[in-house]
Amino acid sequence: MMKTNKLQVKLWYALIIWGIIISCNDDNGADNLFEDNTTERISNAQNELRTTLLSAENGWKMVYFPTDDEFGGFTILMKFNTDGTVDMTSDIDENTDMVTSSYDIDYGATVKLNFATKNHLHKLVDSYYPEALRGTGYKGSGEFLFYGTDEESNVVFRSVRDKEHENITFHRADAADWESAIENGRDTGVRLEGIPSDPVFRGVVITANGEETLYPFSYDQLRRYVSISGTSSEGKITDKSFGVAFAPDKLLLSPSLELEEDTFSEFEWKEAEEKFVSQGNTGITAEIKFLDRPVFITDDYLLIYDMARGGHDRFSYRDDTLAETPYTSEAYKELFNEARDNFAATQGGREIYRFEILFDSETEGRVRYLYYSGSSSFSLYHNFTWEVVDQKILISDNGWDDLNFNPGRETALAPIDQMIFNSEGLFVEQVPETFTYSNQVYTFIAADGATVRFPTYAAVQ
Amino acid sequence: MKILNTYILYLLIILSATSCDNEAPIKESQLDTETPDLSPLDIWIRENYIRPYNIEVLYKWEDGEVDRGRYLYPPTENNVQPLMEIVLDIWINSYNELGGDEFVKVMAPRQVVLVGGHNVNPSGTRTLGLAESGMKITLFEVDELDLQDKEKTRRFFKTIQHEYCHILNQTKPYTPEYGKITPGGYDGSWHLFTVEEAREQGFITNYAKSNDFEDFAEMTSIMLTYSNDEYEAILNSIQSDEGRAAIRAKEDIVATYFSKEWGINIYNLQDLTFQKLIELTN
Numbered sequence: 001m002m003k004t005n006k007l008q009v010k011l012w013y014a015l016i017i018w019g020i021i022i023s024c025n026d027d028n029g030a031d032n033l034f035e036d037n038t039t040e041r042i043s044n045a046q047n048e049l050r051t052t053l054l055s056a057e058n059g060w061k062m063v064y065f066p067t068d069d070e071f072g073g074f075t076i077l078m079k080f081n082t083d084g085t086v087d088m089t090s091d092i093d094e095n096t097d098m099v100t101s102s103y104d105i106d107y108g109a110t111v112k113l114n115f116a117t118k119n120h121l122h123k124l125v126d127s128y129y130p131e132a133l134r135g136t137g138y139k140g141s142g143e144f145l146f147y148g149t150d151e152e153s154n155v156v157f158r159s160v161r162d163k164e165h166e167n168i169t170f171h172r173a174d175a176a177d178w179e180s181a182i183e184n185g186r187d188t189g190v191r192l193e194g195i196p197s198d199p200v201f202r203g204v205v206i207t208a209n210g211e212e213t214l215y216p217f218s219y220d221q222l223r224r225y226v227s228i229s230g231t232s233s234e235g236k237i238t239d240k241s242f243g244v245a246f247a248p249d250k251l252l253l254s255p256s257l258e259l260e261e262d263t264f265s266e267f268e269w270k271e272a273e274e275k276f277v278s279q280g281n282t283g284i285t286a287e288i289k290f291l292d293r294p295v296f297i298t299d300d301y302l303l304i305y306d307m308a309r310g311g312h313d314r315f316s317y318r319d320d321t322l323a324e325t326p327y328t329s330e331a332y333k334e335l336f337n338e339a340r341d342n343f344a345a346t347q348g349g350r351e352i353y354r355f356e357i358l359f360d361s362e363t364e365g366r367v368r369y370l371y372y373s374g375s376s377s378f379s380l381y382h383n384f385t386w387e388v389v390d391q392k393i394l395i396s397d398n399g400w401d402d403l404n405f406n407p408g409r410e411t412a413l414a415p416i417d418q419m420i421f422n423s424e425g426l427f428v429e430q431v432p433e434t435f436t437y438s439n440q441v442y443t444f445i446a447a448d449g450a451t452v453r454f455p456t457y458a459a460v461q
Numbered sequence: 462m463k464i465l466n467t468y469i470l471y472l473l474i475i476l477s478a479t480s481c482d483n484e485a486p487i488k489e490s491q492l493d494t495e496t497p498d499l500s501p502l503d504i505w506i507r508e509n510y511i512r513p514y515n516i517e518v519l520y521k522w523e524d525g526e527v528d529r530g531r532y533l534y535p536p537t538e539n540n541v542q543p544l545m546e547i548v549l550d551i552w553i554n555s556y557n558e559l560g561g562d563e564f565v566k567v568m569a570p571r572q573v574v575l576v577g578g579h580n581v582n583p584s585g586t587r588t589l590g591l592a593e594s595g596m597k598i599t600l601f602e603v604d605e606l607d608l609q610d611k612e613k614t615r616r617f618f619k620t621i622q623h624e625y626c627h628i629l630n631q632t633k634p635y636t637p638e639y640g641k642i643t644p645g646g647y648d649g650s651w652h653l654f655t656v657e658e659a660r661e662q663g664f665i666t667n668y669a670k671s672n673d674f675e676d677f678a679e680m681t682s683i684m685l686t687y688s689n690d691e692y693e694a695i696l697n698s699i700q701s702d703e704g705r706a707a708i709r710a711k712e713d714i715v716a717t718y719f720s721k722e723w724g725i726n727i728y729n730l731q732d733l734t735f736q737k738l739i740e741l742t743n
Contacts, residue, residue, distance in 0.1 A: 013469070016474075037491065039491040039492060043491075083498070084498065101537075101538055102500075102521060102538060104521065108524070114521075114522055114524075115522070116521035117520065117521060117522070117535045117538040118534055118536055118537040118538070118577050118604065122534035125534045125578075126534055126579075127532040127579055128579040134581065135581050136532055136581075137532050139532060142522060143524060161529075
């Protein structure tokens, strides 16, 4: 028993001595992978970013695509100052004035650049701007996570909001950028938008080995977003989309467009030919071109007066709800406004507020003009005959109804009459959206010049 | 032997306690503890809000201060001081004048967060302000303030009075009897009602229909941004006797709350804040 106690005491001593020995092995845990500790490394990265941003003599240029599956890109020029302020301009809208605001270099998921008070950039982080996108706006961010500099001394960031998104690079700007990048870039945007005398149809012409294929092209000016969706001239169905940013005489694409086994990342404006052209990696060329007819004509025209197949016979243009849709062309607005103003001026202030194309039978119909006289509404009817010609609806004059007619009214309404009764006929296209009301919307495009397009609510008489 | 063993044991324990004493001496902080450079605006805020009232005014963007899922942005820097001068006058000075010099110093949020843009909710409605835990007020749309526009200015100050009322309520609650005046009228879809419809049902605004907490703050903020005559005109425009009586009953509770809990006659406060609004917009 005694022996056992002594043995236990010895074992305890041995254990304590062993404990002392191993406790002093000067092991600081894992090897230090970095020379500096975490705090110093964060501080160093913040200093590196600050020094780099201040080092650019002419500041920085960013082409910011807030999300490239919904919106295009916006060019922002900025110059950082040592007092914590930044001077900025952009091509986001027509206001390109230089604005000064504050910036901070903070720490979030990593070191980040925080545009701390309002400047141009925040137009992309405004859920109320532009008005048509109220609710979210352009879904951008005013903070950018710092991911270092690249081999060309540009600064690489990622958006705080969209960490999976591709890198956002601040490129070193030059004096020429400050002189012209914003203004000339906006000119490029205007060229892409086109002018009222341009046709409403557009296509991308791909030329490979002397063969041309035409794809439908539509541009959403508000979102700076392009869709190449539908059937090509060769019957291929495509569904591509990408955002565009504007540079002087150049469109920058994100993501790049892949068509006919080639990739196109930018289009250049050719002043002499007045068109945007892109050269793919394998020598294939792509051109954005205005067209006088759709790339592919759908069967929508067959639904006119075919109620058995879900078609309609009454198509109403209402100026209160359809005047500002993407399908209401500028050339159309000019004609409608001219007719309305003529009517008001010559008819004692009576106001045209709506017109309807009514298909009464398989060959006959009426255009009904609705106008206010005081607070009461009246109608005027212009009879027509109609037929399908070359996948279009051709509407021909068949005289005015006597009701409420006088020659002055005929003259005043001539601009609208001429577009509906144009000798080339009307292309008919249903659109996927609805506007204010739940009615399906059909658009009519005067084939004569293809500049006049107006949307209508479809209904059955 | 036993004593020897005990000494050896003590020695070993002391050794073990001191054997690893090779820590580096404490040096100065690795964190940057220097006061950042203060702009003239920062100095103005320090002199007018932080020092006298211990209220921090956050006008620079800090993403943790607002809902990160929303598309919000900081205010335009030049708008901050003019705005906060007015806030000082209409809100802080008014309460101090009637509640005593220390009133706002004691009973104030510790932070006022300024946001330039609109805070749009999924339903399409907009949140104009937020009060959190009696400690923080967030004001949205500060870039929209236009002192030439009386109604916009009034709406902005209604937001401040509304949120400050929440701060007061979060510190001293009002009687639960308030929520029993129109219990059936509270409705999450308040935005589907017009202000006029809400008034006929006994609510001073449609937003007051959302719950009794907002109802109380709406009553208070309407009373503090309209003159007594304008307020009476609003009540007289209500067709429903029940609706008008319900609003009167709420007004009584609001007036009693301010008088009993805070020693302030709300009708005197109403005269004062309205007078300041008129002076400002003229």
